[in-house]
Amino acid sequence: MTSSFYIAWRYLTFNKVRTATLIACVTLIAVVPLALEVLLAESERQLLSRAESTPLLLGARGSALDLVMNGLYFDDEVPELVSMAAVNAVEDSGLAMPIPLYVRFHARRLPIVGTTLDYFDFRGLAIARGRQLALLGEAVIGAGVADRLDITAGDTLLSSPETVFDLAGVYPLKMRVVGVLARSHTPDDLAVFVDVKTAWVVQGLVHGHQDLTRPKDPTVVIDRTEANVVASAKLVEYTEITAENVDSFHFHGDPDQYPLSAVIVVPEDDKSGTILRGRYLEGERLYQLVVPGTVIDGLLANIFRIKNVLDAVILVVGIATVLALTLVFALSVRLRQREIRTVFRIGGSRLTVARLVGAEIAIVLAASAILCAVVTLAVYQYSGDLVRALFVR
Amino acid sequence: MGLRSWLTVFVAIVSLGWSLSSAGERLVVYAVNYPLQYFAQRIAGEFAEVVMPVPPDMDPAFWQPDAAIIGDFQRADLILLNGAGYAKWVSRVSLPRRKTVDTSAGFSERYIDTEGSQTHSHGREGDHSHAGTAFTTWLDFHQAVEQARAVRDALSRLAPERGDIFADNFLDLERDLLDLDTRLAAIVAREPDKPLIASHPVYQYLVRRYSLNLESVMWEPDAMPSETEWQALTELREGHPAVWMFWEDEPSAENRQRLLQLGVQSVVFDPCANRPQTSDFMSVMSNNIANLKRVFVQEIKN
Numbered sequence: 203m204t205s206s207f208y209i210a211w212r213y214l215t216f217n218k219v220r221t222a223t224l225i226a227c228v229t230l231i232a233v234v235p236l237a238l239e240v241l242l243a244e245s246e247r248q249l250l251s252r253a254e255s256t257p258l259l260l261g262a263r264g265s266a267l268d269l270v271m272n273g274l275y276f277d278d279e280v281p282e283l284v285s286m287a288a289v290n291a292v293e294d295s296g297l298a299m300p301i302p303l304y305v306r307f308h309a310r311r312l313p314i315v316g317t318t319l320d321y322f323d324f325r326g327l328a329i330a331r332g333r334q335l336a337l338l339g340e341a342v343i344g345a346g347v348a349d350r351l352d353i354t355a356g357d358t359l360l361s362s363p364e365t366v367f368d369l370a371g372v373y374p375l376k377m378r379v380v381g382v383l384a385r386s387h388t389p390d391d392l393a394v395f396v397d398v399k400t401a402w403v404v405q406g407l408v409h410g411h412q413d414l415t416r417p418k419d420p421t422v423v424i425d426r427t428e429a430n431v432v433a434s435a436k437l438v439e440y441t442e443i444t445a446e447n448v449d450s451f452h453f454h455g456d457p458d459q460y461p462l463s464a465v466i467v468v469p470e471d472d473k474s475g476t477i478l479r480g481r482y483l484e485g486e487r488l489y490q491l492v493v494p495g496t497v498i499d500g501l502l503a504n505i506f507r508i509k510n511v512l513d514a515v516i517l518v519v520g521i522a523t524v525l526a527l528t529l530v531f532a533l534s535v536r537l538r539q540r541e542i543r544t545v546f547r548i549g550g551s552r553l554t555v556a557r558l559v560g561a562e563i564a565i566v567l568a569a570s571a572i573l574c575a576v577v578t579l580a581v582y583q584y585s586g587d588l589v590r591a592l593f594v595r
Numbered sequence: 596m597g598l599r600s601w602l603t604v605f606v607a608i609v610s611l612g613w614s615l616s617s618a619g620e621r622l623v624v625y626a627v628n629y630p631l632q633y634f635a636q637r638i639a640g641e642f643a644e645v646v647m648p649v650p651p652d653m654d655p656a657f658w659q660p661d662a663a664i665i666g667d668f669q670r671a672d673l674i675l676l677n678g679a680g681y682a683k684w685v686s687r688v689s690l691p692r693r694k695t696v697d698t699s700a701g702f703s704e705r706y707i708d709t710e711g712s713q714t715h716s717h718g719r720e721g722d723h724s725h726a727g728t729a730f731t732t733w734l735d736f737h738q739a740v741e742q743a744r745a746v747r748d749a750l751s752r753l754a755p756e757r758g759d760i761f762a763d764n765f766l767d768l769e770r771d772l773l774d775l776d777t778r779l780a781a782i783v784a785r786e787p788d789k790p791l792i793a794s795h796p797v798y799q800y801l802v803r804r805y806s807l808n809l810e811s812v813m814w815e816p817d818a819m820p821s822e823t824e825w826q827a828l829t830e831l832r833e834g835h836p837a838v839w840m841f842w843e844d845e846p847s848a849e850n851r852q853r854l855l856q857l858g859v860q861s862v863v864f865d866p867c868a869n870r871p872q873t874s875d876f877m878s879v880m881s882n883n884i885a886n887l888k889r890v891f892v893q894e895i896k897n
Contacts (some may be wrong), residue, residue: 293692299692299693300692301692318689318690318691318692319669319689319690319691319692320691320692320693323691323693333662333666334666334669334689335689336662336665336666336669336688336689337662337665337687337688337689338687338688340689380662397688397689399686399687399689448659448687449659449683449687451687453686
């Protein structure tokens with residue numbers, strides 16, 4: 203038996219290209235469904251753990267999935283906006299703690315998350331370097347942002363225009379990075395956190411400029427009445443908030459109407475959560491209060507339906523590959539007629555030939571299995587990062 | 596050592612441990628002005644350390660904390676805001692919403708908009724109001740009671756086991772505040788139409804609550820007004836013949852003297868926004884009422 207494996211081994215190592223091709227075929231056909239299984243399990247774990255740790259999410263009526271993907275995973279698709287009045291309504295109910303979220307703008311392609319300090323406590327996010335947000339215009343970045351952009355506390359970060367054609371839009375805001383969060387292995391690692399008021403500065407709703415009642419350059423004023431001053435486009439708004447100009451930053455309009463993309467709602471207890479959900483189911487309300495876990499369950503059900511189709515495809519491809527491999531071995535037996543005749547001449551039987559071919563197949567399968575295990579283990583090892591990079595963010 | 600001695604030692608150790616743990620559980624409360632600090636300290640007593648970190652020589656309404664002090668606010672168990680736009684710095688910093696209580700939110704619909712505010716617009720597409728809100732809300736002592744009640748509720752939510760103590764302390768404070776209210780109302784009732792002038796527009800809630808006939812100028816106690824401002828005062832008095840001017844703080848001798856030459860006496864009514872050096876909120880308000888008594892019962896002395 204050992205001699206059969208030795209001869210098979212020598213044969214396979216002599217025909218390196220053919221052997222490598224065979225091993226690659228078998229490995230691929232085995233590793234694809236296994237790796238997919240690992241990645242899907244990790245996606246499910248990540249998506250569900252994030253969703254299940256967020257009791258309720260309030261947003262405008264519309265796609266619940268967009269709302270959850272934006273509010274929890276900072277997806278680029280911005281749902282219909284709600285206003286701060288929605289936050290105040292939840293707070294006034296006394297049933298839950300609202301945490302506003304405004305996830306709409308970006309800084310170097312990474313999401314700017316406007317929120318309040320309660321978010322950090324709620325998610326258990328700790329500052330690893332620097333300090334927590336304190337003043338308007340400051341930012342705290344996730345560990346992944348710090349790595350990717352090679353910035354840390356003390357550096358600055360510029361917000362990006364919403365579109366490249368937004369020539370008449372607001373000026374980018376130069377934000378001071380004051381802290382870096384400890385790595386959490388969640389989408390928070392790849393987010394730029396600012397106070398929600400700073401997000402409104404990015405949008406231009408809160409801004410600062412020279413005092414129009416006493417302008418340094420009188421030509422910026424194009425009309426003045428006792429009650430109102432009209433400034434021209436020449437009036438430059440500050441693009442960085444400093445100790446010198448922070449007092450000039452002011453809110454325009456009713457702060458209750460300032461926009462948000464979502465509100466995390468943390469009920470006092472289960473009963474409070476149920477009462478709140480009931481309230482948002484009533485009548486023609488403009489808002490929806492969703493349970494992120496349920497929404498993500500629905501998403502995962504769809505993903506697993508797709509996975510079933512994918513499994514069927516892989517099964518068909520697998521059968522085809524097995525048939526092809528059988529053909530390869532059958533043809534190789536025909537091509538090796540001279541070798542087989544030599545085996546017979548030196549006293550070998552048909553069983554010997556079968557043992558030789560069996561040993562070759564066993565070695566190829568064993569090599570493929572080892573390779574498959576290594577790749578699957580590697581995928582498993584890095585599944586968290588892979589999923590965050592490929593699917594979740 | 597007998598059983599009684601052991602028992603005594605055991606009780607002493609338990610008492611010491613209990614008192615140490617009680618001391619360790621003191622709430623840390625940060626307030627944006629002195630009235631709120633005073634209310635919180637009266638209500639919480641020994642169970643809270645109430646901090647108002649504004650330096651004594653600054654007006655808390657216009658003070659700007661640095662990042663370190665904002666960090667102290669963030670770490671507190673409770674942050675007491677006055678509301679009504681008081682302390683504009685609050686809108687430009689990050690504070691945890693969960694710990695923050697706007698003590699005047701309960702009567703926000705009764706806020707007084709300040710006059711003379713100017714709006715501005717960026718281009719022709721619509722203007723934006725920068726109208727202000729009168730913020731010395733506690734000068735209406737009924738509103739002060741409501742603010743104190745908000746403080747009590749917030750403290751009770753944080754330490755429900757001490758809710759009864761907070762409720763009792765609040766009742767004492769309420770009694771004192773309502774006593775001020777009664778005394779003030781009784782004094783003003785003697786001559787409700789008496790024309791008065793305030794050196795600064797900070798008495799809006801006092802005026803509304805006690806129906807004072809008071810007009811304001813914009814003077815500072817320690818700065819000599821310009822001739823234009825003196826002229827404006829003269830013009831104001833033509834239609835509003837006041838012989839008393841309220842000041843937030845003791846006016847300079849020059850101001851007092853020149854006003855006397857015009858037939859106007861000076862009297863201090865301290866809003867007590869910052870911590871008094873030697874007394875407390877109640878003493879300052881009692882002094883204010885005593886000063887007001889002079890205004891309403893005495894004739895002008897030239």
